[in-house]
Amino acid sequence: MAHTAQLTEYLQDNLSTFTDKLVDWLKIPSISTLPEHKDDVHLAALWIQNALTETGFTEPELITTEGHPLVYAHWLVDPAQPTLLIYGHYDVQPTDPLELWNNPPFEPTIKDGNIYARGASDDKGQIILVLAALKAWSAVAGKPPINIKILFEGEEEAGGASIATYVMNNTEKLAADAALICDTHMPSTNQPSLITGLRGILYTELKINGAKTDLHSGSYGGVAPNPIHALCHIISQLKTADNKIQIPELQAAITAPTSAEKEFYKNDPLGIEQSLLTEMGISELIGESGYPPLERLGVRPTLEVHGIAGGFTTAGAKTVIPAEATAKISLRIPPNFDPNEVFIWLTRSVKRLSPKGYTVQLTNIHAGSGVTVEQNNPFIAKAASSLEKIYSKPPVFLKEGGSIPIAALFNQELHMPVVLMGFALPDDNIHAPNEKFNLQQFFLGMQTVADYLGRLKV
Numbered sequence: 001m002a003h004t005a006q007l008t009e010y011l012q013d014n015l016s017t018f019t020d021k022l023v024d025w026l027k028i029p030s031i032s033t034l035p036e037h038k039d040d041v042h043l044a045a046l047w048i049q050n051a052l053t054e055t056g057f058t059e060p061e062l063i064t065t066e067g068h069p070l071v072y073a074h075w076l077v078d079p080a081q082p083t084l085l086i087y088g089h090y091d092v093q094p095t096d097p098l099e100l101w102n103n104p105p106f107e108p109t110i111k112d113g114n115i116y117a118r119g120a121s122d123d124k125g126q127i128i129l130v131l132a133a134l135k136a137w138s139a140v141a142g143k144p145p146i147n148i149k150i151l152f153e154g155e156e157e158a159g160g161a162s163i164a165t166y167v168m169n170n171t172e173k174l175a176a177d178a179a180l181i182c183d184t185h186m187p188s189t190n191q192p193s194l195i196t197g198l199r200g201i202l203y204t205e206l207k208i209n210g211a212k213t214d215l216h217s218g219s220y221g222g223v224a225p226n227p228i229h230a231l232c233h234i235i236s237q238l239k240t241a242d243n244k245i246q247i248p249e250l251q252a253a254i255t256a257p258t259s260a261e262k263e264f265y266k267n268d269p270l271g272i273e274q275s276l277l278t279e280m281g282i283s284e285l286i287g288e289s290g291y292p293p294l295e296r297l298g299v300r301p302t303l304e305v306h307g308i309a310g311g312f313t314t315a316g317a318k319t320v321i322p323a324e325a326t327a328k329i330s331l332r333i334p335p336n337f338d339p340n341e342v343f344i345w346l347t348r349s350v351k352r353l354s355p356k357g358y359t360v361q362l363t364n365i366h367a368g369s370g371v372t373v374e375q376n377n378p379f380i381a382k383a384a385s386s387l388e389k390i391y392s393k394p395p396v397f398l399k400e401g402g403s404i405p406i407a408a409l410f411n412q413e414l415h416m417p418v419v420l421m422g423f424a425l426p427d428d429n430i431h432a433p434n435e436k437f438n439l440q441q442f443f444l445g446m447q448t449v450a451d452y453l454g455r456l457k458v
């Protein structure tokens, strides 16, 4: 492919400049969820707007929203070439517990081939590597090989409401042939990966009411409804003892993985089962019997209770029969399901399991669809070729258990395949103390993205 050697040489020669840039940006504490950091988030947006100008984009836009600003830019080189929409987020997670950090989270520290700071791999480091790839193309060929659109947000760690509205109102402006998201991780520096599936999510609240007021168990025990018991009864029957979810419509509609996927889950060639045991500090994995851990983690549905509230829980004793009990319950749903339909099925199951004499109400708090991208989609196939070339090893195709709402949004509202090619590593401590980004991954990432852009040129 044209320019390969020059691109690599440019990236190599300018690696320290890109690292310095990243250090500079990481110093801005753009914690989106804390109101006292609102100005810092704004500053981080201005910083990346300026960096886009330096990269070669003309007049990147800072878009004000009800929350934190969005940053949009485009570099349209040739209508005959495909257009890639690149997404990233410049906001970061809070830093507590601060005492567990070896270095202050906003004083980036380079140590043992890693750069330590909040936001290093999630997601500022991954944005800078994309800009480095674009800058290399600009230096070597005067412009990127294909049309580029950029959309960066500052609310990813805080719900991302503004970008959802913006995307739905600007489908024309954001139109592209595919989206590239560099905000995920790969198993190791020796094993690249691409994510071809993400589960959806359904988050609900279950509320049970009994009598119109709290009652005394001496005066009413034996005849009064106890919503906590009813709640526990329902929850305990939503899964069997071997963790099979009791929603018949959901179970009936699940499609089996391909035989290649089944083989991969069964063999666990990356040893993920062992790392999970170590990460969690447990001796046995819990979950649906009859399915290997990788399948349970990536594509099977899950049902988890996040919290239960009701009655008397502080010190001492109070013989109350509570009038109300609530629980937060969520499901991770295989990508091909509509979570709102799953909500209807769950409601039906809850009704069926509800004991007599209670008012039972299930509320849909939020729902987000999953995403699947076909492995043979050309945008995925080319990403795989770029990873194979730079890492000297073909990537594994993984289905991830988490949900990335922006990927579903691009997929559904903008009707484009989403390439989830991330360069973080499993031990990068994202959302935790001592977040880091591996500098070798930083460099390999730049090379991979530069190669990918060239490969997309028709």
Ligand SMILES: [Zn+2]
Pocket: 089, 122, 123, 156, 183
């Ligand atoms: Zn992220």
